[in-house]
Amino acid sequence: APSVCAPLPVLGRDVTVPLVTGGEVAYAALDYAASAPALQRVWDDVAAYAPYYGSVHRGAGYLSQLSTDLFENARRTVAEFLDCREGDQVVFTRSTTDSLNLLAAALPADCQVFVFETEHHAALLPWRNARVTCLDAPRSPRAAVETLERALAGRDPYGPALVCVTGASNVTGELWPVRELAAAAHAHGARIVLDAAQLAPHHPVSARDLDVDWVAFSGHKLYAPFGSGVLAGRADWLRAAEPYLAGGGASRKVGRRQDGGVEVEWHDGAARHEAGSPNVIGAYAVASACKALTEAGFDSLVAREQHLIRAVRERLADVPQVRFLSLFGDDAPRVGVLSFVVEGWNSSHFAAALSAEYGIGVRDGLFCAHPLVRTLLGSDPQSQGECGSPEAAPGEKSLNAIRVSFGAGTPDEHVERFVRAVK
Numbered sequence: 001a002p003s004v005c006a007p008l009p010v011l012g013r014d015v016t017v018p019l020v021t022g023g024e025v026a027y028a029a030l031d032y033a034a035s036a037p038a039l040q041r042v043w044d045d046v047a048a049y050a051p052y053y054g055s056v057h058r059g060a061g062y063l064s065q066l067s068t069d070l071f072e073n074a075r076r077t078v079a080e081f082l083d084c085r086e087g088d089q090v091v092f093t094r095s096t097t098d099s100l101n102l103l104a105a106a107l108p109a110d111c112q113v114f115v116f117e118t119e120h121h122a123a124l125l126p127w128r129n130a131r132v133t134c135l136d137a138p139r140s141p142r143a144a145v146e147t148l149e150r151a152l153a154g155r156d157p158y159g160p161a162l163v164c165v166t167g168a169s170n171v172t173g174e175l176w177p178v179r180e181l182a183a184a185a186h187a188h189g190a191r192i193v194l195d196a197a198q199l200a201p202h203h204p205v206s207a208r209d210l211d212v213d214w215v216a217f218s219g220h221k222l223y224a225p226f227g228s229g230v231l232a233g234r235a236d237w238l239r240a241a242e243p244y245l246a247g248g249g250a251s252r253k254v255g256r257r258q259d260g261g262v263e264v265e266w267h268d269g270a271a272r273h274e275a276g277s278p279n280v281i282g283a284y285a286v287a288s289a290c291k292a293l294t295e296a297g298f299d300s301l302v303a304r305e306q307h308l309i310r311a312v313r314e315r316l317a318d319v320p321q322v323r324f325l326s327l328f329g330d331d332a333p334r335v336g337v338l339s340f341v342v343e344g345w346n347s348s349h350f351a352a353a354l355s356a357e358y359g360i361g362v363r364d365g366l367f368c369a370h371p372l373v374r375t376l377l378g379s380d381p382q383s384q385g386e387c388g389s390p391e392a393a394p395g396e397k398s399l400n401a402i403r404v405s406f407g408a409g410t411p412d413e414h415v416e417r418f419v420r421a422v423k
């Protein structure tokens with residue numbers, strides 16, 4: 001495997017950070033699962049467009065028209081990237097969290113929602129106004145499908161239902177059997193939304209082939225900057241729902257009612273849920289990242305990540321204190337994400353030492369997936385506090401974990417340094 005994913009250079013390769021031991025070192029960003037550095041290409045595209053942007057949809061000026069074209073083209077690029085079906089809608093949001101909250105706000109009345117306890121909180125929590133069935137953590141992809149099938153078989157067959165599932169876990173990196181889960185959902189008359197926050201940066205996602213009704217992802221994990229996300233998929237529930245935000249852009253016609261109130265006719269398309277001035281640069285950046293990944297192809301990225309995962313596991317195999325976390329087994333297929341605990345260490349202190357002494361950026365904590373991490377650690381839910389850094393008393397089980405994650409810009413040297421630091 002090449003030493004970095006050559007077709008996809010990222011920003012930040014020259015950043016140096018101070019060490020507590022003195023001197024400076026090139027920063028090793030091993031936290032792609034939280035936010036990936038932007039691609040150089042995305043940055044260049046945005047810089048080239050920045051002098052020309054104007055307000056979209058409503059301006060008569062040349063730059064407004066140009067921006068409107070670029071914004072709507074960005075929508076088409078994302079639709080192609082996700083291999084959407086004819087009639088699917090692409091709504092630009094702020095993030096995956098925002099996308100799933102938008103869908104939650106658009107659920108039909110009496111919708112039942114099925115979600116595994118293993119989900120990221122962004123996928124676990126937005127369904128507050130629905131009847132939620134939270135499913136036990138499965139211990140294999142097969143068990144995931146069987147658990148879902150059992151739950152759906154017992155549901156009210158006439159009401160609407162939605163399954164929300166991740167494509168790749170942000171904790172273990174493990175791939176979920178999305179196609180099979182979608183087939184199970186549809187066999188029972190339910191719909192399915194794919195949380196592709198961790199999948200889309202590592203694998204091609206085809207809404208058509210996977211047969212998922214919606215896909216959500218975040219720009220900042222897909223090598224674009226913060227602040228933009230996507231919800232793409234079936235138009236009907238989105239069209240039937242009240243606008244996510246009320247305001248200009250979402251409304252087609254507004255007037256006064258006879259009784260003195262305000263009357264409004266909302267747009268049917270994506271604009272219905274994009275009230276206010278949209279994040280045009282953000283959408284443009286996401287589209288640029290989609291194009292860059294498509295043009296480079298995912299093959300070299302996947303090969304590189306698999307090489308790095310193998311390297312970490314092999315090189316740490318002789319450190320018995322290191323325990324990697326997995327739901328489906330150590331050899332289960334995964335994206336470039338590994339979580340682990342180190343016996344005798346508080347994970348937060350360990351992560352802080354990696355940063356202060358080696359210039360390595362990882363994440364520690366419960367990764368906004370409290371039920372999953374607790375299941376994986378076998379720890380007592382009552383004894384835990386915030387997502388941040390719960391303390392384990394000496395001799396107690398770890399209460400949180402460390403996550404290392406890779407992507408297009410991860411050179412071998414970062415992984416080498418990480419392994420040396422852990423050892």
Ligand code: PMP
Pocket residue numbers: 033034095096097098120122123166168169170195197198218220368
């Ligand atoms: N789902 C998964 C699987 C994630 O990893 C994340 C981010 N950690 C999210 C959803 C939420 O993404 P965002 O913070 O960009 O809304």
